Amino acid sequence: MATSVLSDAILVKNYVSGDEGALAALIERHQAKIYNFIYSKIQDRDLSDDIFQDTFIKVIKTLKTKSYNEEGKFLPWVMRIAHNLVVDYFRKTKKMPMQRDSGEYSVFSFLFESSPNIESQMITEQVELDLTRLIDELPDDQKEVLMMRIYQDMSFKEISDLTGVSINTALGRMRYALMNLRKVIEKNQIILTN
């Protein structure tokens, strides 16, 4: 059976039994979510790669010592490890996480797929930039939920598992984030369309 259709639980089981290909399949399946989660906090590609690597080293060690209990929550478990390593990083450097919208690895460096029309591309970039600035103004708890939901495409269940708040709280924070954004947009008469 192709590894792409096997569930995480089966792949984890196969890996623990010695199938190295199962780990490759798990990484292939979840790398984008995990890496984007780390990058959204760290905002540095090299450091994000280091933390991504450390995350999987922990995963590998835990799986190889057979101390992982499979409960169908492989991704939330790996995300929790990544989250803890991100916290460790900030604790070590005593830096507060900051969302940057400039620099070599700005999110706007990755907008290669917009339409070939340069004008609409510039407008799109401007809209994204405006939106990033608006999101930056949100309280941290609301910003965190909004970024996870919209930019990392996580479900409210996953957000709830990762942040340690109930699903209702996460939903509430998302609602307030959108309300606050709308309020600022209306107040400043910002146009976010192209």
Place this chain on the structure above:
Amino acid sequence: MAKLYSKKKLATSKMLPKKETISFILNYSKALRITKVGSLSFESIAN
């Protein structure tokens, strides 16, 4: 439902770890052997 002003995943579609990072992880996994003796566990890395 509130209108969202950004396209899903637009800003993150190209964000993947480097191939070298993935390759390191897979090689590390192949090389790592953990032996448990009682309550102790020993790690060894094969070259």
